Amino acid sequence: MAKLNFGGVEEEVVTREEFPLEQARELLSTETIAVIGYGVQGPGQSLNMRDNGFNVIVGQRKGGKSWDKAVADGWVPGETLFELEEALSKGTIICYLLSDAAQIELWPTVKANLIAGKSLYFSHGFGITYKDQTGIIPPADIDVYLVAPKGSGTSLRRMFVEGKGLNSSFAVFQDATGKAREKCIAMGIGVGSGYLFETDFYREVTSDLTGERGTLMGAIQGIFAAQYEVLRSNGHTPSEAFNETVEELTQSLMPLVSENGMDWMYANCSTTAQRGALDWWKPFRDATKPVFEKLYNSVKSGEQASISITRNSQPDYRVKLEEELAELRESEMWQAGSTVRGLRPERN
Ligand SMILES: NC(=O)c1ccc[n+]([C@@H]2O[C@H](COP(=O)([O-])OP(=O)(O)OC[C@H]3O[C@@H](n4cnc5c(N)ncnc54)[C@H](O)[C@@H]3O)[C@@H](O)[C@H]2O)c1
Numbered sequence: 001m002a003k004l005n006f007g008g009v010e011e012e013v014v015t016r017e018e019f020p021l022e023q024a025r026e027l028l029s030t031e032t033i034a035v036i037g038y039g040v041q042g043p044g045q046s047l048n049m050r051d052n053g054f055n056v057i058v059g060q061r062k063g064g065k066s067w068d069k070a071v072a073d074g075w076v077p078g079e080t081l082f083e084l085e086e087a088l089s090k091g092t093i094i095c096y097l098l099s100d101a102a103q104i105e106l107w108p109t110v111k112a113n114l115i116a117g118k119s120l121y122f123s124h125g126f127g128i129t130y131k132d133q134t135g136i137i138p139p140a141d142i143d144v145y146l147v148a149p150k151g152s153g154t155s156l157r158r159m160f161v162e163g164k165g166l167n168s169s170f171a172v173f174q175d176a177t178g179k180a181r182e183k184c185i186a187m188g189i190g191v192g193s194g195y196l197f198e199t200d201f202y203r204e205v206t207s208d209l210t211g212e213r214g215t216l217m218g219a220i221q222g223i224f225a226a227q228y229e230v231l232r233s234n235g236h237t238p239s240e241a242f243n244e245t246v247e248e249l250t251q252s253l254m255p256l257v258s259e260n261g262m263d264w265m266y267a268n269c270s271t272t273a274q275r276g277a278l279d280w281w282k283p284f285r286d287a288t289k290p291v292f293e294k295l296y297n298s299v300k301s302g303e304q305a306s307i308s309i310t311r312n313s314q315p316d317y318r319v320k321l322e323e324e325l326a327e328l329r330e331s332e333m334w335q336a337g338s339t340v341r342g343l344r345p346e347r348n
């Protein structure tokens with residue numbers, strides 16, 4: 001572990017330099033890594049591990065879109081691609097990458113295949129933390145750990161192909177073999193993480209549910225919508241409102257923040273913009289902080305998990321989800337966005 005200073009707080013983290021890929025490969029050389037579920041994380045993690053030289057198989061229900069995608073990605077039925085039960089019995093490290101709600105349904109089948117010495121791997125602390133709601137209670141004689149990439153499986157794969165790495169957290173819940181921690185870190189390196197920071201299942205799930213409902217997904221759309229509506233109701237065109245709300249942020253300013261931090265982005269804008277941003281960021285913080293507190297409390301109480309399980313276990317959840325995504329897609333703001341994206345010179 002490398003001890004590094006994060007804004008004045010020392011943390012021990014794992015870097016790729018101190019835990020090289022070669023060491024990870026060697027450590028897991030006798031393992032069969034079974035990636036169960038080929039949705040979003042499944043493809044990213046399995047393809048990265050395969051390209052990194054690990055022994056990987058995929059388990060997926062036959063006949064659907066995900067099965068076809070797995071075949072298109074080069075997984076061979078009967079050799080490296082199996083129905084769920086067969087993959088569960090062949091795997092020694094079971095990567096449980098079904099949706100969190102679906103993990104409840106398949107759990108009895110997974111549990112039946114968890115013989116002593118195997119590993120159960122998650123990419124979220126959800127199933128274990130909310131065990132009262134999920135019923136996911138692993139047998140005592142297996143290792144249980146997680147690696148949670150901090151981003152979409154789509155980005156995990158794209159960044160790997162570009163030679164970059166997406167940061168991940170890791171945590172050990174149960175160490176039956178005495179090797180859980182090193183196996184967990186080796187998996188983190190194998191799936192293509194940038195650096196790895198340690199957490200536990202509870203902190204992973206509470207931070208993750210907060211982040212995705214907050215600044216990463218929920219809050220950002222809320223703030224975009226609020227500003228866009230104010231601009232439009234004051235007579236600005238969709239083109240002006242969209243560019244001033246979204247396009248400039250994603251195309252121009254966020255890449256600068258990513259590269260060198262917020263102050264550097266500010267420094268590359270006008271003194272007029274700097275004055276305004278420096279005056280207004282605190283009122284925005286103060287206005288939204290109570291909402292973040294409410295959100296965090298709702299996560300902590302288990303309410304958000306309960307909503308997620310109930311809603312995502314409905315037989316028609318996909319139809320309902322698609323309706324809600326369509327509402328976003330068909331809103332004036334995101335329709336304007338579609339036109340704006342089509343006008344990017346590099347798209348022609
Ligand atoms: N999506 C992400 O990028 C992301 C990022 C970090 C962590 N995670 C975590 O990784 C795990 C997997 O998430 P995901 O978004 O990749 O999952 P997903 O929603 O894409 O689903 C994965 C697979 O589950 C299968 N599935 C759905 N219902 C099923 C059922 N009843 N029986 C059998 N199979 C079923 C689907 O065919 C699909 O291939 C979750 O714990 C999630 O929280 C996801």
Ligand SMILES: CC(C)(O)[C@@H](O)C(=O)O
Binds near residue numbers: 149216
């Ligand atoms: C990609 C996210 C939002 O970070 C992940 O947490 C998820 O649940 O999909």
Ligand SMILES: [Mg+2]
Binds near residue numbers: 208
């Ligand atoms: Mg999440």
Ligand SMILES: [Mg+2]
Binds near residue numbers: 150151208211
């Ligand atoms: Mg996340």
